[in-house]
Amino acid sequence: MATHMADPAPSAEFEEFLEAHLDQEMLRFTTAGSVDDGKSTLIGRLLHDTKSVYEDQLAAVKKSRVNRASGGHVDFSLLTDGLKAEREQGITIDVAYRYFSTSRRKFIIADTPGHEQYTRNMATGASTAHVAIVLIDAKAFLKHGSLLPQSRRHTYIASLLGIPHVVAAVNKMDLVEYSEETFTAIRGEFLDLARQLGLKSVEAIPVSALEGDNVVSLSRAMAWYSGPTLLEYLETVPLQVEELNGPVRFPVQLVLRPDSDFRGFAGQVARGILRAGQRVMALPSRRETAVRRIVSYDGDLGAAAYPQSVTVELEDEIDVSRGEMLVAAAGSGDALPEVSRHFRAMVVWMHEDPLVVGKTYIAKHTTRTVRATVRAIRYRVDVNTLEHGDAKRLAMNEIAEVEFETNLPLFFDIYRENRNMGALILIDGLTNATVGAAMISEAVEVAPEDEARPVLVLLPGREALAERVRERLLLRGERAVIVDDALIPESALVGVVRALQLAGVIAVSARSVDADVLGQIDNFIEGGLLTGEGLDDDEVLRLAGVSE
Amino acid sequence: MIATDIDVEEAVSQPARLNHLQALEAESIAILREAVAEFARPVMLYSIGKDSSVMLRLAQKAFYPGKIPFPLLHVDTSYKFPEMIAFRDAYTKEIGADLIVHRNEKAIAAGANPWTLGTQACCGLLKTRSLLDALEEGQFDAAFGGARRDEEKSRAKERVYSFRDTAGQWDPKNQRPELWSLYNSRLKKGESIRVFPLSNWTELDIWLYLYAEKIPIVPLYFARERELVKRGSSLILYQEGMKMFPGEKVETRKVRMRSLGCSPCTGAMPSEADTLPKIIAELMAFRRSERENRAIDHDEEGSMETKKREGYF
Ligand SMILES: Nc1nc2c(ncn2[C@@H]2O[C@H](COP(=O)(O)OP(=O)(O)OP(=O)(O)O)[C@@H](O)[C@H]2O)c(=O)[nH]1
Numbered sequence: 001m002a003t004h005m006a007d008p009a010p011s012a013e014f015e016e017f018l019e020a021h022l023d024q025e026m027l028r029f030t031t032a033g034s035v036d037d038g039k040s041t042l043i044g045r046l047l048h049d050t051k052s053v054y055e056d057q058l059a060a061v062k063k064s065r066v067n068r069a070s071g072g073h074v075d076f077s078l079l080t081d082g083l084k085a086e087r088e089q090g091i092t093i094d095v096a097y098r099y100f101s102t103s104r105r106k107f108i109i110a111d112t113p114g115h116e117q118y119t120r121n122m123a124t125g126a127s128t129a130h131v132a133i134v135l136i137d138a139k140a141f142l143k144h145g146s147l148l149p150q151s152r153r154h155t156y157i158a159s160l161l162g163i164p165h166v167v168a169a170v171n172k173m174d175l176v177e178y179s180e181e182t183f184t185a186i187r188g189e190f191l192d193l194a195r196q197l198g199l200k201s202v203e204a205i206p207v208s209a210l211e212g213d214n215v216v217s218l219s220r221a222m223a224w225y226s227g228p229t230l231l232e233y234l235e236t237v238p239l240q241v242e243e244l245n246g247p248v249r250f251p252v253q254l255v256l257r258p259d260s261d262f263r264g265f266a267g268q269v270a271r272g273i274l275r276a277g278q279r280v281m282a283l284p285s286r287r288e289t290a291v292r293r294i295v296s297y298d299g300d301l302g303a304a305a306y307p308q309s310v311t312v313e314l315e316d317e318i319d320v321s322r323g324e325m326l327v328a329a330a331g332s333g334d335a336l337p338e339v340s341r342h343f344r345a346m347v348v349w350m351h352e353d354p355l356v357v358g359k360t361y362i363a364k365h366t367t368r369t370v371r372a373t374v375r376a377i378r379y380r381v382d383v384n385t386l387e388h389g390d391a392k393r394l395a396m397n398e399i400a401e402v403e404f405e406t407n408l409p410l411f412f413d414i415y416r417e418n419r420n421m422g423a424l425i426l427i428d429g430l431t432n433a434t435v436g437a438a439m440i441s442e443a444v445e446v447a448p449e450d451e452a453r454p455v456l457v458l459l460p461g462r463e464a465l466a467e468r469v470r471e472r473l474l475l476r477g478e479r480a481v482i483v484d485d486a487l488i489p490e491s492a493l494v495g496v497v498r499a500l501q502l503a504g505v506i507a508v509s510a511r512s513v514d515a516d517v518l519g520q521i522d523n524f525i526e527g528g529l530l531t532g533e534g535l536d537d538d539e540v541l542r543l544a545g546v547s548e
Numbered sequence: 549m550i551a552t553d554i555d556v557e558e559a560v561s562q563p564a565r566l567n568h569l570q571a572l573e574a575e576s577i578a579i580l581r582e583a584v585a586e587f588a589r590p591v592m593l594y595s596i597g598k599d600s601s602v603m604l605r606l607a608q609k610a611f612y613p614g615k616i617p618f619p620l621l622h623v624d625t626s627y628k629f630p631e632m633i634a635f636r637d638a639y640t641k642e643i644g645a646d647l648i649v650h651r652n653e654k655a656i657a658a659g660a661n662p663w664t665l666g667t668q669a670c671c672g673l674l675k676t677r678s679l680l681d682a683l684e685e686g687q688f689d690a691a692f693g694g695a696r697r698d699e700e701k702s703r704a705k706e707r708v709y710s711f712r713d714t715a716g717q718w719d720p721k722n723q724r725p726e727l728w729s730l731y732n733s734r735l736k737k738g739e740s741i742r743v744f745p746l747s748n749w750t751e752l753d754i755w756l757y758l759y760a761e762k763i764p765i766v767p768l769y770f771a772r773e774r775e776l777v778k779r780g781s782s783l784i785l786y787q788e789g790m791k792m793f794p795g796e797k798v799e800t801r802k803v804r805m806r807s808l809g810c811s812p813c814t815g816a817m818p819s820e821a822d823t824l825p826k827i828i829a830e831l832m833a834f835r836r837s838e839r840e841n842r843a844i845d846h847d848e849e850g851s852m853e854t855k856k857r858e859g860y861f
């Protein structure tokens with residue numbers, strides 16, 4: 001069309017520039033640390049000294065009514081503290097995302113708040129980071145005699161979130177006479193903490209965000225320091241894409257059906273590499289088929305790797321919907337994910353209303369949304385000492401290992417192995433607030449009799465008991481329905497129970513059912529039939545797993 | 549070039565890594581699909597600018613070989629450049645998109661304009677009010693916007709899924725945590741989510757992608773001799789029947805638009821860049837931000853945040 005400006009043959013020079021630019025790696029990093037340690041000032045300094053701030057933006061900062069920087073310096077924190085309330089209160093409230101690049105890398109920065117009240121926003125910014133910069137205020141360290149609790153908490157959260165590299169930026173060195181001794185003391189305590197947390201890649205750099213020492217240019221005031229500047233560190237820290245390794249996982253986001261000839265499963269490869277022609281298994285059905293095509297707007301692909309978004313067409317018409325997953329077929333050498341309704345996860349609680357044992361939350365894991373009931377708090381972690389203690393509930397910002405049971409199975413890998421396959425968020429079903437972040441630490445083996453979850457509870461003639469069972473199941477966070485509706489003839493019962501089973505809903509009935517029908521149901525529910533015959537009410541409730 | 553076919557043989561020994569535009573593309577497509585899967589009635593805000601053009605292409609890719617499964621909504625203030633309207637109508641027709649145009653006819657008939665009302669109030673009526681009305685009329689529970697976090701300091705604070713209350717307002721001090729790429733789409737009646745698939749793109753990424761993907765854009769982005777009026781420090785393109793102030797005269801200069809808004813409030817910049825590579829080269833040398841030529845952003849400190857709180861994109 002007329003509006004399409006075709007470029008006259010672009011110069012080879014431009015193509016070369018483009019190629020080189022596109023080849024750059026992208027590194028995401030986050031700041032962390034206690035309030036007022038100088039995180040935002042450091043990011044502002046980094047942006048300024050790499051010439052990533054536009055003149056009009058800098059001019060606006062210089063003329064701002066607020067300036068908390070001492071000694072006539074520009075208040076660089078105003079470059080990221082973009083909300084009015086933040087400028088008024090002089091603190092960061094929510095994450096600011098900033099972008100810059102050097103000739104070596106492109107960077108996405110998440111500048112997060114240090115204030116304890118906003119720990120959830122720190123976790124938001126840190127969840128996707130490759131590197132965490134933990135700011136430590138050297139002056140505050142001297143005053144307090146050790147690391148502040150919030151520095152410890154954030155370092156701990158960074159380790160839980162699996163951020164591969166952690167660097168301590170020991171800040172405000174200008175306020176401690178650029179003392180090597182102070183730096184060494186802080187570095188020692190930080191490395192101890194890192195060792196305790198099992199962090200593998202750790203560094204410490206003495207800086208002054210205010211004066212710019214060791215941020216982009218080496219400090220003349222700290223000639224004793226021979227390591228890299230912060231920028232050099234960020235430009236050279238190794239960046240491995242671990243998600244490319246390991247078994248392929250393709251959670252289905254959406255089924256695309258533009259016409260009757262095409263049925264494609266749209267999603268983003270969460271891990272590994274999916275190949276055209278490869279044999280795959282669909283979860284939870286465990287049916288196997290092969291990948292016929294990997295379809296994209298730019299043409300069919302031979303393979304799709306993490307984190308590509310593609311559409312997969314399968315050889316056979318097997319039923320796969322949103323929230324289900326394609327993995328490599330059994331016998332391919334790829335390990336299957338855990339398929340389970342029971343797991344333990346490290347939880348960072350993010351809401352004023354506490355997490356309590358027995359309560360059911362909505363959980364979102366990959367593209368799958370289920371209900372997750374808290375079965376137990378295994379231990380709560382004291383962020384200061386890292387010791388484990390007992391707890392019945394979890395208050396805001398507390399961290400614990402929690403045992404969950406979901407109404408439908410999840411297909412997962414543990415978080416340490418793969419972030420995408422081990423992460424979930426918890427949502428309060430009443431308020432819709434996002435209340436917790438959870439990282440799966442292990443699947444829980446459940447004794448078969450505990451695991452056996454009824455598919456059909458059949459209580460001929462005992463309507464009141466059927467209703468009680470249904471109510472109790474609902475209270476437990478299960479979904480259950482009475483299937484004695486007049487519109488469901490006995491001939492349809494087999495199909496109804498099957499459909500409910502696939503949807504994770506328990507069927508409860510007070511009908512008398514023909515042995516033939518029962519036989520058919522028994523065929524697919526694998527021991528999931530509970531009949532009340534010869535049992536009293538209490539026994540039925542116990543076997544249904546709902547008695548107190 | 550963006551098509552990412554991995555050499556399978558090579559991949560076995562050493563898996564390929566996506567380049568950063570491919571990684572951004574993959575993330576945006578996943579966001580678009582997730583919202584379509586989870587919301588009942590999504591809509592895409594289509595502003596006809598360069599970011600919208602990229603977002604539209606990403607939507608085509610996300611649902612290929614199917615069509616884009618939601619309508620596009622253009623909030624027309626009646627002050628858009630004629631070239632924008634012509635482009636909008638031709639391009640949406642070409643790609644077979646379903647377009648809704650919404651105007652605040654009452655305010656337009658009453659003569660709302662930036663000269664007597666000021667840019668804030670004018671934007672409030674013709675953009676924000678109009679947008680909120682359109683969203684309510686269409687009963688849309690999710691609206692895609694092409695805003696990027698690198699545009700402005702309050703946008704840098706925004707989530708990918710930005711929650712709006714029943715009045716369409718944003719509460720920046722109380723946003724939902726948003727970890728990994730697990731988005732919370734749960735809403736009560738009347739609440740909605742603004743979804744920003746381009747959150748992590750920079751202005752340079754947008755131009756590189758437009759180039760790499762050969763995406764058509766409004767010709768106003770390319771430098772050409774144009775008639776204009778100098779107004780304060782801005783160069784305002786001359787339009788037939790435009791309101792002129794005493795002492796102003798029409799002159800001709802080679803200019804282009806870096807960002808497209810309403811004709812009275814969006815300034816042009818002198819430039820020789822009449823091709824994408826030249827625009828990209830120019831951009832790399834810029835020392836000033838793209839929204840500098842938008843009057844509305846600078847009426848007072850934090851004016852973008854105020855507008856956003858009220859429901860602006
Ligand atoms: N002397 C000195 N002051 C600094 C330095 N870095 C930051 N500051 C000051 O410390 C104060 C807090 O800085 P911010 O950058 O807002 O701290 P923050 O860590 O971002 O705080 P929150 O985001 O609210 O947690 C400001 O007054 C800064 O000017 C430094 O290196 N030396």
Ligand SMILES: [Mg+2]
Nearest residue numbers: 039040091092
């Ligand atoms: Mg800060």
